[in-house]
Amino acid sequence: MQLVHKFSLKGVNVAxxxxxxxxxxxDNIVYEVLDYFGEKSIEQIIDILGEKYASEDIxxxxxxxxxxxxxxxxYSQDTYEHNETFxxxxxxxxxxxxxxxxxxxxxxxxxxxxxGDFGGERKLMPLEVGKKALEYLVAxxxxxxxxxxxxxxxEPLMNWDVVKALVAYGNEIAEPKDKxxxxxxxxxxxxxxxxxxxxxxxxxxxxxxSLDGRKDINDNMRITWNDKGSYDTIVPKFKKLVExxxxxxxxxxxxxxxHNLDFAKDVEHFASEGFNITSMEPAVDEKMSxxxxxxxxxPRIFEEYENLVDFYIDKKLENEKFTFFHFSIDLSQGPCxxxxxxxxxxxxxxxxxxxxxxxxxxxxxxxxxxxxxxxILDSDVKLDRDLQLKFQNAHVYAKEACRECWAxxxxxxxxxxxxxxxxxxxxxxxxxxxxxxxxxVECAIAIKAKQMLGGEADDQTA
Numbered sequence: 001m002q003l004v005h006k007f008s009l010k011g012v013n014v015a016x017x018x019x020x021x022x023x024x025x026x027d028n029i030v031y032e033v034l035d036y037f038g039e040k041s042i043e044q045i046i047d048i049l050g051e052k053y054a055s056e057d058i059x060x061x062x063x064x065x066x067x068x069x070x071x072x073x074x075y076s077q078d079t080y081e082h083n084e085t086f087x088x089x090x091x092x093x094x095x096x097x098x099x100x101x102x103x104x105x106x107x108x109x110x111x112x113x114x115x116g117d118f119g120g121e122r123k124l125m126p127l128e129v130g131k132k133a134l135e136y137l138v139a140x141x142x143x144x145x146x147x148x149x150x151x152x153x154x155e156p157l158m159n160w161d162v163v164k165a166l167v168a169y170g171n172e173i174a175e176p177k178d179k180x181x182x183x184x185x186x187x188x189x190x191x192x193x194x195x196x197x198x199x200x201x202x203x204x205x206x207x208x209x210s211l212d213g214r215k216d217i218n219d220n221m222r223i224t225w226n227d228k229g230s231y232d233t234i235v236p237k238f239k240k241l242v243e244x245x246x247x248x249x250x251x252x253x254x255x256x257x258x259h260n261l262d263f264a265k266d267v268e269h270f271a272s273e274g275f276n277i278t279s280m281e282p283a284v285d286e287k288m289s290x291x292x293x294x295x296x297x298x299p300r301i302f303e304e305y306e307n308l309v310d311f312y313i314d315k316k317l318e319n320e321k322f323t324f325f326h327f328s329i330d331l332s333q334g335p336c337x338x339x340x341x342x343x344x345x346x347x348x349x350x351x352x353x354x355x356x357x358x359x360x361x362x363x364x365x366x367x368x369x370x371x372x373x374x375x376i377l378d379s380d381v382k383l384d385r386d387l388q389l390k391f392q393n394a395h396v397y398a399k400e401a402c403r404e405c406w407a408x409x410x411x412x413x414x415x416x417x418x419x420x421x422x423x424x425x426x427x428x429x430x431x432x433x434x435x436x437x438x439x440x441v442e443c444a445i446a447i448k449a450k451q452m453l454g455g456e457a458d459d460q461t462a
Contacts, residue, residue: 003017003018003019003078003404003406004016004017004018004034005406005407006026006031006034007442008031009306009309009442009443009446010306010309010310010450011450012025012449012450013025013026013027013028013030013031014026014442014445014446015030015031015034015074016406016445017068017073017074017075017076018078018406018408018409019076019077019078019079019080020072020073020076021409022068022073022074023448023449024068024073024074025449025452027061029049029053029057029058029061030061030064032049032052032053033045033049033058033061033062033065034065036048037062037065037066042058042059042062045062046058046059080341081397086341090142091342091345091349091392092140092141092143092349093137093140093141093348093349093351094137094141094144094146094147094148094345094350095148095150095349095351096133096134096137096147096148096149096150096350096351096352096353097149097152097352097353097362098125098133098149098152098166098352098353099118099125099152099154099352099353099355099363099366100124100125100151100153100154100159100162100166100355101124101125101154101155101156101157101158101159101355102118102120102121102123102124102153102154102354102355103122103123103124103153103154103158104153104154104158104188105155105188105191105224105225106155106188106222106223106225106230107223107224107225108221108222108223109220109223109289109291110255110257110283110285110291112284112285112364118354118366118367120367123355123356124158124162124355125159125162125353125354125355126162126355127162127165127166129353129355129356129357129376129377130165130166130169131166131169132376132377133353133357133376134149134166134170134173134181135173136376136381137149138174138177138179141179145179145180146180146182147174147179147180147181147182148184149170149181149183149184150183150184150185150186151183151184151185152186152352152363153186155187155188155190155191156185156186156187157185157187157191157192157196158191160191160196164199167181167183167199167203170183182205183203183204183205184205184207184208185200185204185207185208186208186210186253187207187208187209187210188210188230189209189210189211189234189237189238189241190224190230192234192237192238192240192241193237197244198244200241201241201244201245201246201248204248205248205249206248206249206250206251207241207245207249207250208250208251208253209238209241209250209251209252209253209275210222211231211234211235211252211253211270212254212255212256212260213254213260213263213265213266213267213269213270213280214265214266214269215229215231215232217259218230218231219231220259221257221259235273238252238275239273239274242274242275243274249277250277251277251278251279251323251325252270252277252279253279254266254267254270254281255280255281255282255283256280256281256282256283257282257283257291257292257293258290258291258292258293258297259291261297261300261301262304263280263304264305264307264308266280267280267308267311267324268311271315271319271322276319276321276322276323277321277323277325278323278324278325279324279325279326282301282432282433282436284418284421284430284433286421293432294432295432298432298435298436301436301439302439305436305439306443308324308443309327309443309446309447312324312327312447313447313451326440326444327440327444327447328444329410329441329444329445329448339412340408340409340410340412341395341396341397341408342392342395342412342413343394343395343396343414343416344362344412346362346365346391346416346417347361347362347373347387347388347392347394347416348388348391348392351373351383352365352366353376354366356375357375357376357377358372358374358375358376359372359375359376359381359383360372361373361391361416362417364415364417365416365417365420371387372384373387373388390426391416391426394413394416394426394427395413396408396409396411396413398427399413399427399428399429400427401428401429401434402414402429405434405438406438407434407437407438407441410437410441411434411437411438411441413429414430414434414437415430415433418430418433
């Protein structure tokens with residue numbers, strides 16, 4: 001299947017060859033000729049566009065497009081679906097979410113985990129459960145050396161002694177097997193102190209800091225159990241952690257809802273507070289609460305992403321370390337194309353373990369017994385093979401909505417949990433997330449194009 005996606009944004013015309021990943025910044029005439037290339041003859045195209053452009057210019061533009069096609073950089077074929085590496089792939093478990101706390105000291109309004117307990121009993125993971133989970137990951141990771149573990153909740157700092165013990169135990173069992181644990185922790189920051197900051201900065205490869213944005217936005221949604229806002233408590237702690245973290249990875253994770261559709265201002269606020277690496281996630285709520293995003297919000301959301309493009313470019317010129325997660329994009333298909341086809345790997349390469357030792361495809365399926373894959377406490381842990389295969393085969397070619405989508409190699413089929421929660425089927429993507437993703441990709445490509453052109457966008461072709 002041949003796919004070319006074209007769009008015009010922030011003064012640049014872009015033609016994306018979906019299958020090769022080639023991105024072309026084109027002038028106005030090439031941009032318009034693309035509408036008819038392959039469907040009409042050059043003579044017909046001249047008849048259509050002849051009043052607007054000189055015939056010789058149309059012929060030249062047509063020739064440029066045809067040359068790119070011959071080079072495999074436009075209208076290229078999809079060669080991945082039947083690629084031997086993809087067809088015969090044998091996934092191994094290489095990443096794990098450890099829900100060390102089904103409890104939380106905040107009651108965020110939009111929390112998918114029911115304010116930390118995932119709809120069940122509030123409890124903390126015993127050390128032995130965590131140890132068995134790490135042992136399982138080492139034993140079932142095949143030849144994979146680097147193993148990813150995210151300490152998650154609820155709020156993982158509520159089970160801090162277990163987190164520390166598991167880091168030590170993981171490092172102890174990894175070395176004899178030539179493995180390397182790369183630990184991450186996701187925290188709301190309430191319980192951060194000097195000791196925890198020092199430990200996190202020493203042992204955690206990455207840290208995700210949850211903060212929604214400006215003080216009033218954050219405090220409207222991220223509320224303590226005594227109904228107070230959390231901003232004033234956590235921001236000084238986050239600043240201290242980031243300032244002492246050096247060059248190690250971190251990012252501030254914000255959330256936008258119908259209450260802050262001007263979320264570009266929240267990203268700007270993060271930057272003004274010294275946070276260089278940020279993301280801003282849309283709140284997802286299948287119950288359609290008053291904060292939930294709807295399709296009628298999409299034009300406003302798209303406008304805000306475009307506002308972020310301007311801010312991003314200006315901020316990058318001022319501070320090259322500044323990064324907005326959703327505008328970081330790899331423009332080559334590269335060796336990771338199989339990953340692009342299969343997505344996050346939930347249920348096959350990535351699993352989640354609860355405090356009870358139950359295993360789920362990811363943290364967003366926790367509590368739904370239909371998706372329980374086994375128990376880490378079994379003497380011989382066997383994951384539900386049917387569920388494993390179901391998730392392993394939930395790739396872009398298995399999803400009707402994805403097969404012909406120009407963004408499939410950037411989206412990788414979307415979030416399985418959102419698909420199931422909204423459509424009852426992991427093979428039917430949540431359409432609003434698709435539309436937002438496509439807009440973000442266009443914005444990211446436009447940024448790359450403008451940077452390549454030195455900020456100018458005057459009839460240049462690449």
